[in-house]
Amino acid sequence: MKRKIIEIDEEKCTGCGLCAKACHEGAIGMVNGKAKLMRDDFCDGFGDCLPVCPADAIHFIEREAAAYDESAAKLNKQKKVGDHVCPGSAMRSLNTRKMPSENTHAQSCLAQWPVQIKLVSLNAPYFDGADLLIAADCTAYAYGNFHADFIAGKITLIGCPKLDSVDYTEKLTGIFRENDIRSITLTRMTVPCCGGLEFAVKRAIAASGKNVPLEVAVISLDGQITEIRKGAEI
DSSP: OEEEEEEEOTTTOOOOOHHHHHOTTOOEEEETTEEEEOOGGGOOSSOTTGGGOTTOOEEEEEEEOOOOOHHHHHHHHHHSGGGOOOGGGSOEEOSTTOOOOTTOTTOOOOOEEOOBTTTSOTTOGGGTTOEEEEEETTHHHHSTTHIIIIITTSEEEEEOHHHHOSOTHHHHHHHHHHSOOOEEEEEEESSGGGHHHHHHHHHHHHHHTOOOOEEEEEEOTTSOEEEEEEOOOO
């Protein structure tokens, strides 16, 4: 049948997750950091998601689509844990760029959510004037004082090209190009697969047209910093 249904412009979508939270029917989900209409028959056509989108990425269109299935939508909503979007994909600032105080070695220094490269919004407000930490997943587990020595005072992004099976270059290029990033610190392990993350960061700096200072800290499997390199030369 032909009916009114939402359409999401992936190019405009910033990945904030507000539309997914506003959709009471569970028709919208977050996939690779972008909002997506999961099933036509979950969309009731009322458009509760439209007014919450800060990027004007959602509009109504008329097209062939399955009829709204209220019972299926209710069942889907019951399966959603707490009926909320994943906390890891909802953009929020914490105690921004706080520094650890004396005798608080266990204190979290994380300044924002989300932290996964795939989930973060290109234009998140916390990127403005940020010193950026890009960390390979394993580094925080290998290096014991990671929060105090690396996360403190920085905006943190994490990823693993081997596990995600993606090239982060395009996403990082957008972040560097669209924001005033003051500096980048990259933490990586000595293992070869971490070279893909370092290469993506360096290519993204070059592609962004910005001259952003880069420092690379290489961490061994036993949690020692084995090398610190400066410069974005590929």
